[in-house]
Amino acid sequence: MRVNIHTEKGMVPAVFGWPAIHVRNRAKEEPPSIKNIFLDCGCNSKKEVEKLGIHVGCVVTFADKLMMLNNRYFVGRALDNRIGGFMIAETARLLHRGKVKLPFGLYLVNSVQEEVGLRGAEMISRRIKPNVAIVTDVGHDTQSPMYNKKTDSDIACGKGPILTYGPAVQNNLLDLIIKTARKNRIPFQRTAVSRFTGTDTDAFAYSGEGVASALISLPLKYMHTTVEMVHKTDIENVIKLITETVKVIQAGQDFRYLR
Ligand SMILES: [Zn+2]
16 A cells, blocks of 8 residues: 655655565465554665654555545545544535524534544533534445345445434434434434444533433445445435434423423
8 A cells, every 4th residue: 555654844655565475475474463564665774764754653644535436436545534524514514505593502523533432522522511412423334245234234325324223322312313304305224232332422422411412424335444435425415414403403402301
């Protein structure tokens, strides 16, 4: 894979090197691990490497671009969860364009470090102290070969946002989201978890005195690879569902009680 090393002198291109098949003993070969992988930036000495501005701790990203498949799917790295940032920004844009006046304060939060323990969501939930949290993340499409539709949820890209049932999800808020989807003819899929959603929802739900939280996920293929894939209409439907839900939440609405 080609990579970019981010240094104070700018971006330095490099590659993950790996010996050719001809010179390897495949029977005894160690799989790639943190112990044997390396980056080659075309230098012959440590001094040369350092001259490029590279040091321990430099951030490295895969040199991959977004592409489209069959005018239907976006393919790219870290769509989980850069696409979430895009979708909430679009929500803000739609609310602004529709001149929607909300009877409450709306915070759009693109929180960091979800993958390493929901840390950003923990911090921001305590700072904002929200009454309601609608969280968006990605969820596994399980239609491709080697996935298991029987043990994992049967979820497909193109069939709409995924709504999760689970302890961290507040049922009355989820009902409102489902009613909103039906009213606006937005397709959706269901999944259920017994413990954690594995998303920022867990951090918001149990922050402060408890926050009514729900999760609207975007189906995604090949999670945590450089070729994560999402469906165009699913993106549109997640944006629509979040936007329409935000529009029907009332000032001071307490989701512990049914309206
Ligand atoms: Zn992830």
